[in-house]
Amino acid sequence: MSRRVVILGATSAIAEQVARRFAAAGDRLYLLARNGERLEAVARDLGIRGAAAVHHAAAPLDQVERHRALLDAAWDALGGVDILLVAWGTLPDQRRCEADVDETLRQLHVNAGAVIALLTDAANRFAAQGHGTLAAISSVAGDRGRQSNYVYGTAKGALSVFLQGLRNRLHRHGVRVVTIKPGFVDTPMTAAFPKGPLWASPERVGRAIHRALLGGPDVVYVPWFWRWIMLVIRLIPEPVFKRMKL
Amino acid sequence: MKDAGYCSWGRLCARDQQVRPLRWTPAALEPEGRPLLGRGLGRSYGDVCLNDGGVLLDCAGLDRFLDYDPERGRLRVEAGVSLAAILERVVPDGWFLPVTPGTRFVTVAGAVANDVHGKNHHRAGTFGRHVRALGLLRSDRGALTCSAEDNPDLFRATVGGLGLTGLVTWVELQLKAVPGPAVEVEAVPFASLDEFLALSRESDGRWEYTVAWIDALGRGPRAGRGVFFRGNHVEGEAPAPRAGTRLAVPPGTPGWLLGPAAVRLFNALYHRRQAARRRRRVHYLPFFYPLDGIRHWNRLYGRRGFFQFQCVVPEDAAVAVLGGILERAAAAGQGSFLSVLKVFGDVPSPGLLSFPRPGVTLALDFPNRGERTRALLRGFEDRVREAGGALYPAKDALMSPAAFQAFFPRWRELAALADPAFSSGFWRRVTEVAA
Numbered sequence: 075m076s077r078r079v080v081i082l083g084a085t086s087a088i089a090e091q092v093a094r095r096f097a098a099a100g101d102r103l104y105l106l107a108r109n110g111e112r113l114e115a116v117a118r119d120l121g122i123r124g125a126a127a128v129h130h131a132a133a134p135l136d137q138v139e140r141h142r143a144l145l146d147a148a149w150d151a152l153g154g155v156d157i158l159l160v161a162w163g164t165l166p167d168q169r170r171c172e173a174d175v176d177e178t179l180r181q182l183h184v185n186a187g188a189v190i191a192l193l194t195d196a197a198n199r200f201a202a203q204g205h206g207t208l209a210a211i212s213s214v215a216g217d218r219g220r221q222s223n224y225v226y227g228t229a230k231g232a233l234s235v236f237l238q239g240l241r242n243r244l245h246r247h248g249v250r251v252v253t254i255k256p257g258f259v260d261t262p263m264t265a266a267f268p269k270g271p272l273w274a275s276p277e278r279v280g281r282a283i284h285r286a287l288l289g290g291p292d293v294v295y296v297p298w299f300w301r302w303i304m305l306v307i308r309l310i311p312e313p314v315f316k317r318m319k320l
Numbered sequence: 321m322k323d324a325g326y327c328s329w330g331r332l333c334a335r336d337q338q339v340r341p342l343r344w345t346p347a348a349l350e351p352e353g354r355p356l357l358g359r360g361l362g363r364s365y366g367d368v369c370l371n372d373g374g375v376l377l378d379c380a381g382l383d384r385f386l387d388y389d390p391e392r393g394r395l396r397v398e399a400g401v402s403l404a405a406i407l408e409r410v411v412p413d414g415w416f417l418p419v420t421p422g423t424r425f426v427t428v429a430g431a432v433a434n435d436v437h438g439k440n441h442h443r444a445g446t447f448g449r450h451v452r453a454l455g456l457l458r459s460d461r462g463a464l465t466c467s468a469e470d471n472p473d474l475f476r477a478t479v480g481g482l483g484l485t486g487l488v489t490w491v492e493l494q495l496k497a498v499p500g501p502a503v504e505v506e507a508v509p510f511a512s513l514d515e516f517l518a519l520s521r522e523s524d525g526r527w528e529y530t531v532a533w534i535d536a537l538g539r540g541p542r543a544g545r546g547v548f549f550r551g552n553h554v555e556g557e558a559p560a561p562r563a564g565t566r567l568a569v570p571p572g573t574p575g576w577l578l579g580p581a582a583v584r585l586f587n588a589l590y591h592r593r594q595a596a597r598r599r600r601r602v603h604y605l606p607f608f609y610p611l612d613g614i615r616h617w618n619r620l621y622g623r624r625g626f627f628q629f630q631c632v633v634p635e636d637a638a639v640a641v642l643g644g645i646l647e648r649a650a651a652a653g654q655g656s657f658l659s660v661l662k663v664f665g666d667v668p669s670p671g672l673l674s675f676p677r678p679g680v681t682l683a684l685d686f687p688n689r690g691e692r693t694r695a696l697l698r699g700f701e702d703r704v705r706e707a708g709g710a711l712y713p714a715k716d717a718l719m720s721p722a723a724f725q726a727f728f729p730r731w732r733e734l735a736a737l738a739d740p741a742f743s744s745g746f747w748r749r750v751t752e753v754a755a
Binding site: 122124 | 382386387
């Protein structure tokens with residue numbers, strides 16, 4: 075029985091790798107992203123890679139008022155949804171956010187507000203159907219605020235807490251809620267950063283996310299070692315932490 | 321911008337090189353004062369995949385399938401799709417790569433740019449012969465389709481053109497029908513280069529794939545001994561190697577691990593294992609890609625890396641020239657871990673700068689021991705040139721400009737068709753003297 079999978083932000087490097095795993099398994103996909111031309115290229119590729127069906131729709135996903143229609147269309151096309159993954163996001167320019175509060179609020183909307191809005195709608199659908207897996211890509215950046223990217227961290231931290239509450243709420247409905255926390259991933263979003271041994275390829279991260287969507291723990295760090303790195307980072311006492319350059 | 325990790329497979333690195341990862345095919349290329357060069361998976365050994373002082377356009381992220389006709393075996397893919405990804409997709413449908421090099425971790429555009437060859441060269445010719453068409457993005461002319469019919473001059477220049485004619489954006493291949501994933505292999509030991517040539521002559525008609533391993537350290541009575549492998553696709557199942565058990569060589573592995581003593585031991589064991597003629601059925605992966613099972617095997621040569629030497633010489637000169645090279649290498653104590661022999665067929669290569677031509681090809685690798693190794697390889701270059709042979713740019717880091725221009729007399733035609741915004745470390749090295 076093929077799975078029915080919805081991916082929002084499907085043209086991101088990580089989402090595309092996750093989608094390839096579902097495609098190779100012969101699953102049915104519904105893809106959403108802002109850029110229609112790129113989405114078309116991704117959809118075509120996934121069809122050749124073995125997806126039983128690939129539907130797609132281009133839309134600006136941070137426009138909350140459009141969410142209901144987008145999800146209606148996805149549910150109709152697939153006849154119900156087994157797995158829904160929110161993978162869109164942007165990496166704000168921290169310096170710019172410090173000088174421009176409108177930019178900060180815009181980034182919080184794209185990376186947290188709009189995601190939470192979409193998950194709220196999707197959660198009600200999953201609760202009603204009584205099964206399914208709802209997942210979103212958060213970040214290790216949400217585990218503790220650091221001077222180098224705390225606006226991004228704030229958004230991802232909010233998202234992580236929201237998913238935690240949602241998990242608690244939906245558990246009795248038989249719905250699984252998965253929080254995915256990638257560390258450093260070598261994608262266009264991070265092209266400007268110097269790379270070291272902690273960096274992982276989108277392929278490796280995509281493989282781990284695909285596995286997490288099919289079962290296992292509800293909160294996953296990808297790659298796995300970030301669980302321990304973040305444990306140490308969270309354990310540093312605040313009086314020490316505030317003096318550190320992180 | 322980043323540089324780390326963008327060295328060549330022989331661990332040659334470029335100075336002042338910027339890298340731009342591409343995930344979407346660009347609509348246009350702007351000249352930017354620094355020379356551009358497309359980059360695949362970096363499996364070229366020397367500087368054809370490097371661009372010191374320039375910009376590498378990293379195409380590994382352009383890895384989408386564009387069109388696939390499983391009835392006719394036609395496949396169109398973006399430039400950065402690897403041969404591994406193609407095999408994974410098409411073998412279950414009864415298709416195979418028409419030509420494959422010894423690693424599947426290369427991109428399709430890299431295979432075109434180096435017009436790579438495989439163990440079936442005597443039947444199928446080079447990779448470029450099976451390219452139906454390709455997309456080329458030029459800084460001066462925009463996006464073009466090139467094939468034997470459309471822009472044929474640019475097609476001939478791009479196949480084997482070392483990435484100099486612009487950015488290859490997609491490639492359409494004609495795949496080859498096979499009965500399944502299994503290959504029947506026969507291993508036949510031989511004692512001399514003459515025996516090798518006789519085995520090749522005898523086998524090339526009946527076997528699709530032929531190649532030989534040779535003991536490059538054998539001296540005296542052992543000189544020229546080796547094992548000849550011949551294979552055909554056959555029906556039936558063959559167990560695939562288990563996934564997820566690939567070995568990896570860690571960074572920082574010391575180079576002395578592959579010193580002469582270790583190589584001698586390896587060769588002795590290998591020869592004993594293969595000493596008896598035997599026939600067996602294996603999965604295509606270990607047959608075509610034995611080294612792909614060890615990730616980062618190039619690290620075995622240590623931080624200083626290694627040089628590959630691959631030449632082709634006319635068959636009537638093969639015993640004298642290749643025998644001389646092997647003898648000289650053994651005498652210098654410069655053991656080659658992997659020494660491969662193959663007789664090329666006379667199927668014409670389609671590119672202006674294609675390396676394969678009728679004759680016998682020998683590939684050796686040498687740990688980089690500085691000037692000692694360079695001097696040895698310069699001597700080999702002279703012998704190959706005298707014999708009317710050629711060296712393989714994809715594996716080269718040392719070829720002299722004069723030798724290159726003698727090996728590839730049509731290089732000026734490629735220079736005329738090259739994209740004015742493109743260049744490479746290799747190209748500047750071998751053309752700037754005479755230009």
